[in-house]
Amino acid sequence: MTTVQVSPDPMPARAPAVLRDPGFLRLWTGTTASGLATWALPFVLGLAVLDRRLSAAGLGLVLATRTLGFLAAVPIGGVLADRLSRRRVVLGAGLAAAVASPVLAVGLGRSTVLMALAAAVAGAGQGACRPAFQALTAEVVDADRRQRANAAITLAVRGTTLVAPASVALLATVADLTVLLLGIGLLWLLAALVPPPGRGTVVAAGPRAGFVAEFADGLREARRHPWFLAGLAALTAVIATGYSATGVVLPLVSRDRYGTQAVLAAVLTGYTVGALLGALLVARWQPAARGWAALAGLGCYGFAPVALLLDVPAAVVVGAYVLAGIGIEVFNVPWFTAIQREVRPDRLARVSSLDFLLSYGLAPVGLALIAPAVDAVGAPVVLSVCAVVCVTAPALAALASGARDFSRPAR
Structure with a gap:
């Protein structure tokens, strides 16, 4: 085509x-x-x-x-x-x-x-x-x-x-x-x-390939950007572990450790406030290594399971989620911007669909596995694993080609 x-x-x-x-x-x-x-x-x-x-x-x-x-x-x-x-x-x-x-x-x-x-x-x-x-x-x-x-x-x-x-x-x-x-x-x-209406519409000439073939073209486009594949793997891992720990373990910690569901409400509010602050920050901040800065922000989600793991005051847990909220938007905004900048315009929607499908689409799988894992090995072990994944996955993604700037290196 x-x-x-x-x-x-x-x-x-x-x-x-x-x-x-x-x-x-x-x-x-x-x-x-x-x-x-x-x-x-x-x-x-x-x-x-x-x-x-x-x-x-x-x-x-x-x-x-x-x-x-x-x-x-x-x-x-x-x-x-x-x-x-x-x-x-x-x-x-x-x-x-x-x-x-x-x-x-x-x-x-x-x-x-x-x-x-x-x-x-x-x-x-x-x-x-x-x-x-x-x-x-x-x-x-x-x-x-x-x-x-x-x-x-x-x-x-x-x-x-x-x-x-x-x-x-x-x-x-x-x-x-x-x-x-x-x-x-x-x-x-x-x-x-x-x-x-948009500008720069993609016009197709000649016969079209089938749906599967066109989606496969999107996959091939994604493979041209190692930083995207690595970043998507890190994002999927963080959402499947850190986000799932929030959904499953946080209510239990709020009830059993602090004796009130008010901590749950305060933590979720703190996360949203942090995300707002992160979006305000990244609206004007242009770091020299924007990809590494974004991945470091993604790694900040590791503060959340660590705070749930430790016997700390409720204010510390809320603060940890504020940091996680800031970090997730320090990642999200440059991430979306880089995809819009680097991916071929005629395949942009397919690559974006792969992003949503794997990162947020697999979140229910993490939620489904966290609860049985807590029952099997206990919340401390699960939270420890989640914290390690939230930190190491973005760090490993930072090693990928082009990850420093979320950009495919020029040949």
Whole structure:
């Protein structure tokens, strides 16, 4: 298959600041709406369990099918976003998730099976739009402003996770859960309709290869960047261990060591605050060795399992998670920016889909294994292993070719 890259119009000599760019503001609004809708659904469904309109088993089934829909749609969305217009994929994915929300509302209290099917569609919309949004960012924002653009998107997403719990709980006191599910649908509709068209569309000439062959082209593109493969392996390892330890062990530590779930809430809030601080920092910080600095930030997640392992005051645990939050965004923002910069534009969405599929897609596997491991060998051993993995995986990734700057060395 022959592809022709249509170059965008030259940027003006002095491009406006990214937050004053109407195109980026539309993109930022769409990604923020999709992030808020993604986060809000599990919380609203949890309220449905408290309201006895959904059983705990039903909640597990609905969330499981949502995850399966996400995992199935991520590679499909990556191929389609490289084959078609990224804007069209965002539109289709957002509309699918928007339509699924009222179906969830219809099934609430009536049919768990209907809710599970709708959740699978909503998860598929979420999964398909992720790589498309990543590729669309590279089309809407010129290269020298992308790090700030990615930081601004991160700030919005992290900000919603900080303020949204109280907001949704407050809305639940004055609105029925059905109305909240319809509101989630409106958020997805916003995510579908608001983003701008991209520039530099990839136009395909001649017959197309099959889906598997096109996804394999994305894999080959990923292999051209050793720093990407090493960084993705490190990110996957940290999420599967450190993140999973947070999900499984942190509630137990909060209850058994400190005697209150308030520590759990404080720690999760501290992590989000740290992520906001990290995004603010990296919006302007341009270290000489940006790849190594990002991997060092990823390694900061090791503070989290160490704090859970040691018998320290609760404030120390909260501080450790603040550092972990700072570090994860010091990694994330340069990571996304480097992928948008280094990967061939006509294969960017497929490489981004591989990123999401392995890093966040495998997170449920880590969660599923951590609990049995704690039962088998005890929390101290599990936390020790998690801490070692969180530190050593980024350190090993730093040895890969191009890892210093997240850039493929010139031949």
